Amino acid sequence: MLRDLARDFADEEIMPYAAQWEKEGEFPQAAIRKAHDLGLLNCTIPEKYGGAGMSFLDEVIVNEEFGRGDPGFSTITGVTMLACHPVLYGGTEEQKNEYLRRVCDGKYASYCVTEPAAGSDVQGIRTSAVLDGDEYIINGSKMWIGGARYADWFFVLARTGTENGYKSLSGFIVDADSPGVEIGKKEDKMGQRCSDTRGITFTDVRVPKENLVGLKENNGWMDAMVAFDRSRPMLASHAVGNARGAMEEAWKYANERETFGKPIFEHQSISFMLADMSTKIEAARLLTYQAAAAIDNGEEVTLKAAHAKRFAADIGMEVTTDAVQIFGGYGYSEEYPAARRMRGAKIYQIFGGSSQIQRMIISREIQSRLS
Numbered sequence: 228m229l230r231d232l233a234r235d236f237a238d239e240e241i242m243p244y245a246a247q248w249e250k251e252g253e254f255p256q257a258a259i260r261k262a263h264d265l266g267l268l269n270c271t272i273p274e275k276y277g278g279a280g281m282s283f284l285d286e287v288i289v290n291e292e293f294g295r296g297d298p299g300f301s302t303i304t305g306v307t308m309l310a311c312h313p314v315l316y317g318g319t320e321e322q323k324n325e326y327l328r329r330v331c332d333g334k335y336a337s338y339c340v341t342e343p344a345a346g347s348d349v350q351g352i353r354t355s356a357v358l359d360g361d362e363y364i365i366n367g368s369k370m371w372i373g374g375a376r377y378a379d380w381f382f383v384l385a386r387t388g389t390e391n392g393y394k395s396l397s398g399f400i401v402d403a404d405s406p407g408v409e410i411g412k413k414e415d416k417m418g419q420r421c422s423d424t425r426g427i428t429f430t431d432v433r434v435p436k437e438n439l440v441g442l443k444e445n446n447g448w449m450d451a452m453v454a455f456d457r458s459r460p461m462l463a464s465h466a467v468g469n470a471r472g473a474m475e476e477a478w479k480y481a482n483e484r485e486t487f488g489k490p491i492f493e494h495q496s497i498s499f500m501l502a503d504m505s506t507k508i509e510a511a512r513l514l515t516y517q518a519a520a521a522i523d524n525g526e527e528v529t530l531k532a533a534h535a536k537r538f539a540a541d542i543g544m545e546v547t548t549d550a551v552q553i554f555g556g557y558g559y560s561e562e563y564p565a566a567r568r569m570r571g572a573k574i575y576q577i578f579g580g581s582s583q584i585q586r587m588i589i590s591r592e593i594q595s596r597l598s
């Protein structure tokens with residue numbers, strides 16, 4: 228029922244508008260509001276904070292349908308949940324009651340980790356937070372922050388000590404309207420253009436010390452990594468959904484388009500390409516379900532989440548590229564969704580930990596189990 232609800236929502240509220248959102252770079256406020264009203268957003272926030280209290284498996288089922296609707300739409304809905312994870316898992320009851328509830332009331336949040344000079348190397352961040360009486364003073368710049376312009380609050384990773392590396396990192400909840408917060412210009416992106424992405428500068432931003440996540444200094448690395456582990460299955464489901472959308476559209480087209488007197492589906496190189504797309508999507512979905520179920524069962528998830536994210540991102544790129552091929556020249560235009568899906572697929576290999584970083588995690592995790 229949940230899948231049907233999300234699929235119908237995507238059919239009716241996302242797919243008819245996605246090309247326009249992409250063309251205009253339009254943030255789809257009305258559609259997000261409808262998804263919120265249907266209870267399809269922020270699935271895993273417990274009911275006691277106003278959320279749906281669903282499982283992570285439910286979350287990836289819903290989010291695959293969002294990705295099938297449009298990858299940009301799914302990213303918009305995903306970033307708020309990404310920001311919530313550190314609060315959900317490391318925050319105090321007061322923090323959860325205040326900030327998760329705001330999200331469940333329909334507000335957005337952003338996850339602010341990446342900086343101009345530190346992306347994959349999270350431990351290289353330089354934003355600082357210095358305690359001054361009952362407040363921390365935050366200074367620094369964040370880059371590529373999804374939903375920054377629309378967010379009500381930010382999860383901000385900052386350095387609370389002089390030590391380099393992960394040990395002196397701390398997580399903060401920063402209200403978006405705090406004096407000293409400056410939101411940068413909208414990034415002119417290759418794809419997922421409806422998803423608003425910007426830099427943020429923090430200049431002497433004062434944050435009450437109660438907004439230190441979990442009231443624990445130097446726990447920020449753990450806060451940020453928990454968020455990555457718990458959001459990677461969701462990102463994988465977006466990539467799977469986008470790939471599935473591309474395959475379904477290409478399959479339909481392959482039965483309509485004729486060359487040499489027959490539908491191109493009847494050329495074996497085309498039908499085999501579609502068959503391979505389907506196998507890849509099925510395999511990526513199963514890895515995604517496995518990772519989501521591991522979280523639900525309280526099992527170790529880092530390795531499973533990395534497998535799912537890496538594989539779904541990479542097959543997502545392959546499948547959408549093949550879909551463009553099946554559409555031929557029309558695939559290279561905006562007349563069909565194939566080009567938008569191919570551009571949208573690329574980012575899954577980059578954000579939330581690139582495919583190279585996922586391979587590092589996978590090899591490290593397995594190696595550590597051998598020794």
Ligand SMILES: Cc1cc2nc3c(=O)[nH]c(=O)nc-3n(C[C@H](O)[C@H](O)[C@H](O)COP(=O)(O)OP(=O)(O)OC[C@H]3O[C@@H](n4cnc5c(N)ncnc54)[C@H](O)[C@@H]3O)c2cc1C
Nearest residue numbers: 338339340341345346347348371372373577578579581583
């Ligand atoms: C559209 C978009 C939205 C984003 N949203 C957010 C957000 O909401 N919040 C947020 O905090 N960040 C966000 N990001 C940032 C994103 O997570 C980073 O771009 C990503 O982590 C990569 O960092 P980088 O761009 O600095 O690339 P770099 O870290 O400079 O990497 C460049 C290349 O080198 C590779 N590489 C790096 N290190 C290694 C290594 N050790 N071994 C092998 N290869 C390596 C990478 O895989 C990549 O291919 C977003 C980025 C984009 C483009």
